[in-house]
Amino acid sequence: MSSALNLSHEPVTKIPHGKLVMWAFLASELMFFSGFFGAFIVLRNANYDTFGQGSALLSWPLALVNTFILIGSSLTMAMCIYHLERKNNRFFQLFLGLTILGGFGFLIVKFIEYSSKFEHGLFPGQEHHTLFFSFYFMMTGFHAIHVIAGMIPMSFMWFKSFTKKGYPYPVKVETLGLYWHFVDLMWIFIFPALYLMIPYHGAIGGH
Amino acid sequence: MSETSVVTPDSGTMDVGHHDHHELPWYRKYLFSTDHKVIAKQFMIAALFFMFVGGAFALFIRWQLAYPGKPIPVIGSILPASWVTEPMSGVITPEFFTQLLTMHGSVMIFLVIIPLAAGMFGNFCIPLMIGTDDMALPRLNMWSFWLVPPAGLIMMAGFYTETGYAAAGWTSYPPLSALTGLPVFTISGQTLWLIALFMIGFSSIMGAVNYVTTIMNKRAKGMKLFDMPLTVWALFITAIIITLGTPVLAAALTMLFMDNFLHTSFFLPDSLVTSSHYAGGGQPVLWQHIFWFYSHPAVYIMILPLMGVVSDVLATFSRKPIYGYKAMVFALSGIAFLGFIVWGHHMFQSGMNPLLGTTFVLSTIVIAVPSSIKVFNWLGTLWRGDIRFTSAMLSGLAFVSMFIIGGLSGVFMASAAVDIFIHDTYFIVAHIHYVLFGGSLFGIFAGIYYWFPKMYGRMLNETWGRRHLFWTFIAFNCTFFPMHVLGLAGHMRRIYDPNVYDFLKGLSGLNEFITISAIVLGFAQLILVANIFHSLIWGKKAGRNPWNANTLEWAAPEHPGHGNFDTDITVYRGPYEFCVEGRELDYWPQWEPGESISVHHHTIAVSKEESENKVFGAH
Numbered sequence: 001m002s003s004a005l006n007l008s009h010e011p012v013t014k015i016p017h018g019k020l021v022m023w024a025f026l027a028s029e030l031m032f033f034s035g036f037f038g039a040f041i042v043l044r045n046a047n048y049d050t051f052g053q054g055s056a057l058l059s060w061p062l063a064l065v066n067t068f069i070l071i072g073s074s075l076t077m078a079m080c081i082y083h084l085e086r087k088n089n090r091f092f093q094l095f096l097g098l099t100i101l102g103g104f105g106f107l108i109v110k111f112i113e114y115s116s117k118f119e120h121g122l123f124p125g126q127e128h129h130t131l132f133f134s135f136y137f138m139m140t141g142f143h144a145i146h147v148i149a150g151m152i153p154m155s156f157m158w159f160k161s162f163t164k165k166g167y168p169y170p171v172k173v174e175t176l177g178l179y180w181h182f183v184d185l186m187w188i189f190i191f192p193a194l195y196l197m198i199p200y201h202g203a204i205g206g207h
Numbered sequence: 208m209s210e211t212s213v214v215t216p217d218s219g220t221m222d223v224g225h226h227d228h229h230e231l232p233w234y235r236k237y238l239f240s241t242d243h244k245v246i247a248k249q250f251m252i253a254a255l256f257f258m259f260v261g262g263a264f265a266l267f268i269r270w271q272l273a274y275p276g277k278p279i280p281v282i283g284s285i286l287p288a289s290w291v292t293e294p295m296s297g298v299i300t301p302e303f304f305t306q307l308l309t310m311h312g313s314v315m316i317f318l319v320i321i322p323l324a325a326g327m328f329g330n331f332c333i334p335l336m337i338g339t340d341d342m343a344l345p346r347l348n349m350w351s352f353w354l355v356p357p358a359g360l361i362m363m364a365g366f367y368t369e370t371g372y373a374a375a376g377w378t379s380y381p382p383l384s385a386l387t388g389l390p391v392f393t394i395s396g397q398t399l400w401l402i403a404l405f406m407i408g409f410s411s412i413m414g415a416v417n418y419v420t421t422i423m424n425k426r427a428k429g430m431k432l433f434d435m436p437l438t439v440w441a442l443f444i445t446a447i448i449i450t451l452g453t454p455v456l457a458a459a460l461t462m463l464f465m466d467n468f469l470h471t472s473f474f475l476p477d478s479l480v481t482s483s484h485y486a487g488g489g490q491p492v493l494w495q496h497i498f499w500f501y502s503h504p505a506v507y508i509m510i511l512p513l514m515g516v517v518s519d520v521l522a523t524f525s526r527k528p529i530y531g532y533k534a535m536v537f538a539l540s541g542i543a544f545l546g547f548i549v550w551g552h553h554m555f556q557s558g559m560n561p562l563l564g565t566t567f568v569l570s571t572i573v574i575a576v577p578s579s580i581k582v583f584n585w586l587g588t589l590w591r592g593d594i595r596f597t598s599a600m601l602s603g604l605a606f607v608s609m610f611i612i613g614g615l616s617g618v619f620m621a622s623a624a625v626d627i628f629i630h631d632t633y634f635i636v637a638h639i640h641y642v643l644f645g646g647s648l649f650g651i652f653a654g655i656y657y658w659f660p661k662m663y664g665r666m667l668n669e670t671w672g673r674r675h676l677f678w679t680f681i682a683f684n685c686t687f688f689p690m691h692v693l694g695l696a697g698h699m700r701r702i703y704d705p706n707v708y709d710f711l712k713g714l715s716g717l718n719e720f721i722t723i724s725a726i727v728l729g730f731a732q733l734i735l736v737a738n739i740f741h742s743l744i745w746g747k748k749a750g751r752n753p754w755n756a757n758t759l760e761w762a763a764p765e766h767p768g769h770g771n772f773d774t775d776i777t778v779y780r781g782p783y784e785f786c787v788e789g790r791e792l793d794y795w796p797q798w799e800p801g802e803s804i805s806v807h808h809h810t811i812a813v814s815k816e817e818s819e820n821k822v823f824g825a826h
Contacts, residue, residue, distance in 0.1 A: 006775055007340040011424035017343035020424060024416035028454045035458020035497055039473060042496075047488045124469040125391045131488040134471035138461065 022175045026182045029146075033186055036139050040193060047131055052198055054132025057122070059113060060195040066109045067191050073102025074184040077177045084170045089161060096158045096173075099180070103151040110144055139190050146183045150176065239353070241345035242769045246352045247331035248662060251655070253356055254322040255736070260363075261314035262729050264307045271304055273715070273722035275704040289371060301703040305374040306396070308701055310362070312377030313400065316509070317407050318359050320643060323651045324512040325411060325449065326352065329418050329442050331658060332516075335760035335767070336439050338427025338776035338798070343420040347413055354410035362403035365396030373400035376701065378498060381474035381491045385466035391484060392468065401464045408453045408460070411508075415449035418442055427759065427798075430778040433536070434797065436758045437529065437782075440536050441515025444543045448504045448511070452547070456501035459494060492557050499550035507546040509643060510610075511539060513650025514581060517603045519782075520653045521585055523756045524600035525592025526793050528783040528810075531584040538584075541577035545570060555623045556630045564623045571621035578614050582607065593786075593793070597754075598672030602653035605680050609645025613638055616691065631701075634694025640687045652676065652735070659739070660753045664766030665746030671738040678731035685724035689717050755794045758782045762798045780810070787812050 011017060044051045080095035117136075121128040124137065153176055161167040231240075240246065270279050276298055279286070283297020290303045299307070330348065334341055342348045365372035373396040375384035387395045422443045426435070435443075462473040470484045474494045477487035522529040529535060551559060551567035559567075585607050594600065616638040620626045629635060652675075659667045698711055705711040705718060752761035763772050776798050784795040787803065789812035795801070803812050 005340075005770070005772065007338065007427070007770070007772055008425070009428065012426055013423050015424070017420050017424055020420040021344055021347070021416045024419045024450050025412070028412050028416065028450045030454075031451050032454035032458050035455040036462075039458070039462060039493055039497065042493055043473070043489065046490060050488055124465065124471045125484060129471070130486045131472060134465060134473060134486070138465060138471075142461070 016171050016175075018172065018175045019178070022178050026178065029182060029186075033139075033142075033189070036135070036142070037189070037193070040135050040139070043131060043135070050130050051132045054130050054136065055194065055198045057120070058136070058195050059116075062109055062113055063191055063195045066106050067187065069102050069105045069109070070184050070187050073099045073106070074181050076102065077180045081170065081174050081177050084167065084173055089166045092167070093158065093161050096154060096161070100151055100154050100158060103147050103154070106147055107144060110140065136194055139194065143183065143186055143190055146186070150180050150183055154180075239349060241341070241349050243330045243334050243342050243345065243348060244662065244767065244771075246348055247327045247329075249352050250322045250326035250330060250355070253352075253359070254319045254327065257314050257318040257322075257359060258732070261311050261319055262732065264311035264314065266725060266729055267299060268304065268307050268311060269722040269725045271299055271703065272705060273719040275706050287366075302371065302374065304703045305376075305701065306365075306372035309373045309376050309379075309400075310365075313362065313373070313404070314359075315643070316377060316505070317404060318355070318362070320509045320647050320651075321407070321411065321505075322355055324509050324647060325442070325445055326355070326414060328438065328512050328516060328651075328654055329414060329446070331662065332438050332760070333418055333421055333442055334425070335661070335763060335771060336436050336758050337422060337425060337430060338759040338762070338772065338778065339421070339425040340770045340772065342417050343424055344417055348417050351410045351413035351417070354406045354413075358403040358406035358410070361399050361406070365399045368394055368396045368399065370395045370397070372396040378495075378502070379463065381463060381466060381494050382479050385463060385472075385474050386479075387467060391470045395467070398464065398468050401460050401467060405457055405460050405464070408457045411449045411453050415446040415453070418446035419450065422446075427776040427778050430797075433533065434778055434781050436515070437518035437532070437535055437539075438512070438515035438758075441511045441513075441518075441539055444539050445508050445511045448508050448543050448546065452501045452504040452508070455497060456505075459497040459501070462497075463494060492554070495554050495557055496550070499553045500547070503550040503553065504543070504546040506642070507542055509647050510650070511542065513606065513647050513654070514539065516654040516657070517606045517650050518585070518588075519756075519758065520599050520603040520657050521588050521607075522783050522785065523657075523754050524595045524597055524603070525589050526595075526785045527588055527592040528785055529584065530587030530590075531580070532781065532783060534580055535584055538577035538580040542574060542581075545574045545577070549574065552621055552623075552626070555626045561623075568621060568623050572618060574621075575614070575618055582611055582614070597656070598667065598669055598676060599653050599656035599754075601673065601676045602649045602656060605676065606646060606649040606653060609641055609649060609683075613641030613646055616641065629694055631699060632694035633690040633698045633700060636700055637687050637690035637694060640690070644687070645683060649679075652679075655735075655739075657754070658760070659742070660749030660765075661760055661763065661767070663743055663746070664749055665742050666749050666753060667742045667746065668738050671734055671741070675731060675734040675738060678734065679728060682724045682728035682731055686721050686728050689721050693717060693721075752796070755792075757784060757794050757796050759797055762796065784810055789813060 011020070013020065015023075076095040076098040080092050080099060083089075083091035083095060114137075117123065117133070118126075122133045123129060124134060157167050157173060157176070167173070237245065240249075267279065270277075278284075278297025279299070283291075284295050286297060286299070288294050290299055292298045292300050330342070330352075362373075369389065370387060373379065373384070375397060379397070379400065384397050387393070387397060389395055422435070422439060426432075462471075465471040466473055466475060466489070472485045472487050472489040474491050475485055475487060475489045476491065479491075518529055518535060549567055549571045551563060552571045555564055555567075589604075616634070620629060620635065620638060656667055656672055659665070693714055696711070696714055698705060698714060702708075706715060749765055751763070751765055754761070759776060759778070762774070762776060777800075778797050779800055780795065780797055780803065782797055784797075784803075786793045787795050787810050795803075795810075795812070801812060802815050802817070803810050804817075805811070
């Protein structure tokens with residue numbers, strides 16, 4: 001009787017469940033970061049000089065390097081999906097490995113930035129901390145958490161691909177890819193907001 | 208009523224869904240189950256437990272307001288020393304009183320109403336009502352529940368911190384909530400409150416993305432979006448609100464957490480910063496904007512699912528199609544959309560450009576339009592119906608009538624000019640309880656009375672159900688209606704001792720009356736619990752479709768197991784085909800084959816040939 005049941009049929013929208021959940025979740029994530037950006041816009045306008053001074057203290061070349069690393073890892077992510085769908089396991093491993101490496105590279109650069117900020121006493125609770133750095137650590141910190149959260153299932157998939165069966169779920173990799181591109185996209189907004197929008201009349205180091 | 212034409216096999220297979228599952232260990236069946244029905248029951252039990260916790264908080268508050276300075280009866284002498292003015296005195300301190308206000312609000316909203324409205328009904332109704340076996344991602348669903356009890360415990364653990372529970376009100380306005388006076392990296396009750404809320408928010412989001420996907424992807428064969436019952440529609444729209452609104456709260460909570468715990472100053476302006484550790488430059492009103500951007504939609508998270516539930520209950524027990532099905536759906540969507548652009552009406556007193564205030568006044572008053580569409584459609588459904596006054600129906604009627612009162616007082620405070628007068632008075636308290644208790648909670652009762660037979664396979668006792676609702680309804684109105692009067696007389700919302708104020712001394716009798724009613728109201732809920740436990744064991748067997756309803760959950764076995772259905776489900780028509788012309792029975796389940804045509808919005812059952820020849824000439 002029950003074996004004939006077909007309640008769990010093909011998705012009505014033709015989009016796999018996991019992927020649709022991911023899209024909904026990304027909408028949610030977008031609103032999460034929007035909360036930060038909304039607060040950032042309001043408080044930046046109210047503290048224009050403080051934000052300019054804080055922004056001038058950041059190292060935009062390091063962040064630019066990070067931007068390219070992250071965009072590159074998005075590209076390798078897309079390529080690893082391409083190769084998994086065509087069952088090129090070697091290339092899948094190569095490109096997924098590169099993606100994970102990109103994530104690590106991003107975090108290492110981030111770590112270098114953070115430790116220099118710590119030396120200059122810019123962390124919350126330290127003497128030179130300003131509102132700008134509250135935003136800096138919160139937004140980049142949450143972004144870094146997102147990077148780490150993406151790397152965990154990626155590493156799992158990567159290790160699994162070395163087993164005899166390989167990694168057999170292209171849809172899951174694609175879903176993770178959506179997430180990874182989103183994390184990349186968020187960085188594309190965080191980067192100019194924090195590093196590049198230095199008001200021209202900023203007191204220190206402005207142009 | 209005969210069941211002859213209902214095509215569900217009705218023997219032998221009761222109580223079980225699938226047999227082909229391998230046997231699961233007990234903790235996978237009852238604790239970490241991925242079955243949406245078990246998760247719904249877990250939500251229900253956890254939330255009803257917290258309802259009594261929150262209710263106890265409320266009674267403490269009421270006692271203090273009615274009899275300030277008098278010891279709390281019965282349990283006064285055993286209260287912890289940090290709660291009372293002197294050991295064993297039984298009189299609570301002002302500090303504990305503010306903690307009670309905060310915790311009552313937070314517990315009731317985040318651990319009772321949202322878990323019941325979205326968590327319990329979302330989990331129970333969606334897969335059953337769209338005719339599928341489970342959620343799209345069952346394991347994600349399980350985790351969405353298992354974040355709630357730890358979050359509740361974390362919130363309650365505030366008791367063990369130096370400052371006690373969070374005490375800045377459920378809205379936690381900074382600077383009060385941000386400046387704890389404690390050194391950096393010190394956990395206060397407020398810190399725990401923030402962490403707990405973040406977890407609950409994450410749980411809601413995990414649930415909501417799952418609901419959206421389930422409804423879009425897993426509808427039974429033949430079920431179009433406009434064949435879904437209004438409960439599912441309401442939960443669908445609620446899930447969208449949660450998906451888009453709750454993360455904004457999470458962002459605000461993150462910032463407040465950093466202010467509170469790491470001593471940043473997102474919400475702390477220069478003038479208020481007392482210690483050199485704070486950088487300053489923040490804005491307290493910013494918190495209010497971000498908080499209410501979530502929390503206004505949140506009130507719709509708390510009531511929309513129940514609007515759906517009540518629509519289903521009303522249609523079933525009036526034996527009539529819901530009046531204006533599509534209008535109901537569009538009204539729900541309209542409320543959801545408007546809910547996102549009205550948050551400023553909570554902040555008329557916070558300092559706002561009058562022009563902006565006017566904008567918020569207009570957008571808020573516009574919400575009365577979709578809300579009244581819903582109310583008139585409910586009344587239209589009842590009109591000339593063959594009404595059955597079951598417990599579920601009585602709760603549904605209570606919902607509609609109380610929602611009208613709460614909705615109308617909402618229009619009062621939507622107007623900035625009036626709101627400035629009644630802001631932060633008991634009028635507001637009366638309003639929120641009329642919509643959240645009179646509205647949401649009666650809707651929840653309606654849903655529990657309606658779906659209990661499908662949840663546990665047994666009927667709730669109708670007599671005791673009626674008694675529960677009678678006492679709840681009477682005591683509810685005696686408790687909250689006089690609060691309108693208190694509020695207009697100027698009784699402030701969060702005061703410890705009203706007798707301090709001369710102008711409130713004359714109202715102490717009213718305060719006592721409210722408190723006595725509130726105690727009755729609290730104890731009336733024990734009837735529901737007793738009824739649930741009694742019926743679990745001795746309740747009448749329910750059968751598949753005890754209410755003769757149309758929606759798909761009643762096609763499932765009496766007590767569905769993992770996998771829900773024992774037959775394949777195909778949907779042939781909308782969910783509200785009651786009293787169809789040309790049919791012997793007064794209901795026509797969605798899963799039952801049969802031809803019909805529609806003439807001037809009336810469905811008429813016809814034979815196959817008639818339908819093929821289009822004898823009535825209209826479709």
